[in-house]
Amino acid sequence: MxxxxxxxxxxxxxxxxxxxxxxxxxxxxxxxxxxxxxxxxxxxxxxxxxxxxxxxxxxxxxxxxxxxxxxxxxxxxxxxxxxxxxxxxxxxxxxxxxxxxxxxxxxxxxxxxxxxxxxxxxxxxxxxxxxxxxxxxxxxxxxTLGPDPLDGSFDLEAFRALLRDSRQQVKGLLREQSVLAGVGNAYSDEALHAARLSPYAQAGKLADADVERLYEALRTTLQDAVVAASGKPAKELKDAKRAGMRVHGRTGEACPVCGDVVREVSFADRSMQYCATCQTGGRPLADRRLSRLLK
Missing domain, CATH: 3.20.190.10 (MutM-like, N-terminal)
Known part of the structure; x- marks a missing residue:
């Protein structure tokens, strides 16, 4: 998408x-x-x-x-x-x-x-x-769109206010368009990897240092991707997106930061990718699709 x-x-x-x-x-x-x-x-x-x-x-x-x-x-x-x-x-x-x-x-x-x-x-x-x-x-x-994360007025305090008291997992919150406009499955994976945060972490319970790191990672990830897309013909934008991904869409490949394998969690109609070493203390996240099959 x-x-x-x-x-x-x-x-x-x-x-x-x-x-x-x-x-x-x-x-x-x-x-x-x-x-x-x-x-x-x-x-x-x-x-x-x-x-x-x-x-x-x-x-x-x-x-x-x-x-x-x-x-x-x-x-x-x-x-x-x-x-x-x-x-x-x-x-x-x-x-x-x-x-x-x-x-x-x-x-x-x-x-x-x-x-x-x-x-x-x-x-x-x-x-x-x-x-x-x-x-x-x-x-x-x-x-019903939420704030644009690249808007000049969207500062750290505005981001902190979006997370405060939320019981959502941070991955889901970043993808919610009424909360934050423009971020989807791919760039939420990338921002969470850059911030070294588990996608399952509860947004409202993130420590201040985690919130600051995620804010910077989100802004930097999106800004870099916008620069990479700038000036490219429409037909080349999809390839530019794929080329810039470090974990999203790279299941089974080596994490470019630590060398661990990039893992995947699948849902009904989508999947997310992450690095256990960088983001979850080395613990693989439960794949709900496989969990259902094993019952």
Whole structure:
């Protein structure tokens, strides 16, 4: 799933290519991705792109006061093309393209194949979400977001206040979008590894030194990932994310800090990775999936 750094990279990529240009047409390939109906996607046609922003994991394309808000979810992605196919997008079938945005061609561009982007989604769980709204706060997933961890006002005391009195495991709290915007499974793994903390630790019981270490690890991890994503084409952002991971997605590999094996705990639809030596005093965490099988 794209998280804060990748969506920030996508926003910068689109900002450079779309701001100041006119939307020629919006084509819908999968009606289920549309979570709003008024105004319709066609209302964006003929309007000027004024800006592209990020809200947590949400992409927000401001089209002359109307907002195309996109959440890529687990298997969605954005594919940019300098020359989109001539044929209009047809709904249904096995085409992975859920939505296509065509820009009005400029003088040096093929009028039949203008630039633009496709929103695609792989797999059977269709969670890609597209909203067309007059105010992004009309999107429930944006209106309920917690603070952005890279915002200048998000200091150590603000972070400490989020953890205080929480009975949640720290891993779950970091992923909760209403608590902290933009952090998901991958970067919570990375921040906890950098902070040398167990993902099962209770957030409200962390010592002051642990909270400070986690705050710095979270900010540094995200800032480094944003830098790594900066300037990269949309098609390279996924690979940049994978390349920067130290434990997430690296089950069975050696921890780059201590050399111990990276371990995994699996849940219903996801898994987390950690280093027992660095994070849990050498004790492997119980894998609930395996525990159930052994009963």
């Amino acid at each position: 794209p998280e804060l750094p990748e969506v920030e990279g996508l926003a910068a990529f689109l900002r450079e290519r779309m701001v100041g240009r006119v939307v020629a047409r919006v084509e819908v390939g999968a009606v289920n991705v549309l979570k709003t109906y008024d105004p319709p996607p066609a209302a964006l046609q003929g309007l000027l792109v004024a800006g592209v922003e990020r809200h947590g994991k949400w992409l927000d394309i401001d089209v002359d006061g109307l907002h195309l808000a996109v959440h890529l979810s687990r298997a969605g992605w954005l594919r940019w093309s300098d020359a989109l196919p001539k044929a209009p997008l047809r709904p249904g079938g096995k085409n992975p393209v859920a939505l296509r945005v065509r820009l009005a061609p400029e003088d040096d561009e093929d009028p039949e194949r203008p630039p633009g982007f496709d929103l695609t989604e792989a797999g059977t769980q269709k969670r890609l979400a597209v909203h067309v709204v007059k105010d992004v706060q009309q999107v429930p997933g944006i209106a």
